Amino acid sequence: MGRAPCCDKANVKKGPWSPEEDRQLKEYIEKYGTGGNWIALPHKAGLKRCGKSCRLRWLNYLRPNIKHGDFTDNEDRIICNLYASMGSRWSIIASHLPGRTDNDIKNYWNTKLKKKLFGFPSSQRKPHQQQQQQYQQQHLFSFNLETRSVSFSSPPSLESMQVSQNLLNPIATPTFSSPLPQGSMHRYRVKDNSSLLMFGSEQSCSSSDGSCNQISYGSSVDYELCNVGQQMGSLESFLHCGSEETEKLLLGGGEASLEYNIDEIKPLVSPINWYNSPFGDDLSSPTAKDSSFKTQGRVMYYY
DNA sequence: AAAGTTTCCAACCGCTCTATG
DNA sequence: GCATAGAGCGGTTGGAAACTT
Numbered sequence: 001m002g003r004a005p006c007c008d009k010a011n012v013k014k015g016p017w018s019p020e021e022d023r024q025l026k027e028y029i030e031k032y033g034t035g036g037n038w039i040a041l042p043h044k045a046g047l048k049r050c051g052k053s054c055r056l057r058w059l060n061y062l063r064p065n066i067k068h069g070d071f072t073d074n075e076d077r078i079i080c081n082l083y084a085s086m087g088s089r090w091s092i093i094a095s096h097l098p099g100r101t102d103n104d105i106k107n108y109w110n111t112k113l114k115k116k117l118f119g120f121p122s123s124q125r126k127p128h129q130q131q132q133q134q135y136q137q138q139h140l141f142s143f144n145l146e147t148r149s150v151s152f153s154s155p156p157s158l159e160s161m162q163v164s165q166n167l168l169n170p171i172a173t174p175t176f177s178s179p180l181p182q183g184s185m186h187r188y189r190v191k192d193n194s195s196l197l198m199f200g201s202e203q204s205c206s207s208s209d210g211s212c213n214q215i216s217y218g219s220s221v222d223y224e225l226c227n228v229g230q231q232m233g234s235l236e237s238f239l240h241c242g243s244e245e246t247e248k249l250l251l252g253g254g255e256a257s258l259e260y261n262i263d264e265i266k267p268l269v270s271p272i273n274w275y276n277s278p279f280g281d282d283l284s285s286p287t288a289k290d291s292s293f294k295t296q297g298r299v300m301y302y303y
Numbered sequence: 304a305a306a307g308t309t310t311c312c313a314a315c316c317g318c319t320c321t322a323t324g
Numbered sequence: 325g326c327a328t329a330g331a332g333c334g335g336t337t338g339g340a341a342a343c344t345t
Binding site for chain 3: 015016036037038039051052055059088089090091102103106
Binding site: 017050053056057060061104112 | 310311312313314315316
């Protein structure tokens with residue numbers, strides 16, 4: 001047996017809110033508050049709406065001091081920074097941007113900021129299927145030991161994670177007091193004894209119909225790597241070093257989290273575009289289909 | 304000018320978490 | 325400890341507006 005619906009769906013109004021409904025809801029909440037019970041609120045306020053719908057309307061649109069549109073560069077940076085460290089935790093990200101709602105930030109990320117970051121100008125439109133195909137082909141990431149920068153083209157699958165774990169000697173998963181993204185988390189020790197932490201949820205693509213579920217992915221380096229690479233690559237300068245600073249950044253708190261430019265954040269949030277393959281764009285070569293790791297000079301490629 | 308396509312965002316859906324009895 | 329209800333969250337969708345052909 002499924003759970004009971006939160007309201008009588010047959011007798012509630014759906015769709016866009018009218019100015020009159022807005023006025024009713026606003027007046028009621030300003031006078032009586034929510035009473036801690038959204039389910040009962042619409043009836044008391046004389047609205048034929050579901051409680052959840054009222055809550056959403058109030059939180060995302062009617063409550064005081066809500067800002068809409070025109071995100072500043074500084075807000076962009078904060079969003080990217082937090083997305084890089086914790087993924088799509090929109091409510092937490094919103095809590096760092098006064099006046100912004102999780103829904104607003106989520107929409108902004110999905111429709112504008114992601115494209116801005118990944119360099120898709122709005123005029124460069126591609127049919128949906130073509131974009132999807134391109135995305136599926138680029139299952140690559142590279143880790144540059146010299147610059148200590150990590151570039152993701154897309155997250156590895158769970159199966160390939162296991163292959164890479166064998167080859168890279170996984171070490172214990174570190175514990176952070178800050179919230180980390182949901183999904184898988186892996187830490188690898190690479191050739192020079194530095195280590196790389198990866199986290200995120202998986203993308204699943206169906207070979208039969210070509211459809212893909214959305215992914216959420218991030219990467220980070222741990223304290224050890226921070227310590228050895230303090231002055232070297234963009235990742236270290238992004239994350240800083242030392243437990244206190246790192247935790248601040250993972251939590252998105254503190255002044256330091258605002259000091260980085262978009263280019264530094266790009267490699268951390270991007271599932272595409274920044275790999276550096278010796279095969280160029282020829283991803284159809286037979287070797288590219290092998291599920292194995294190769295090292296080429298200082299750069300490690302994943303196929 | 305019309306038709307087709309894409310973008311954007313408000314709103315919905317369904318799930319998990321938490322409080323309560 | 326279990327069941328239930330409500331709150332909150334992230335993902336998805338519908339449709340209007342904007343843009344392209």
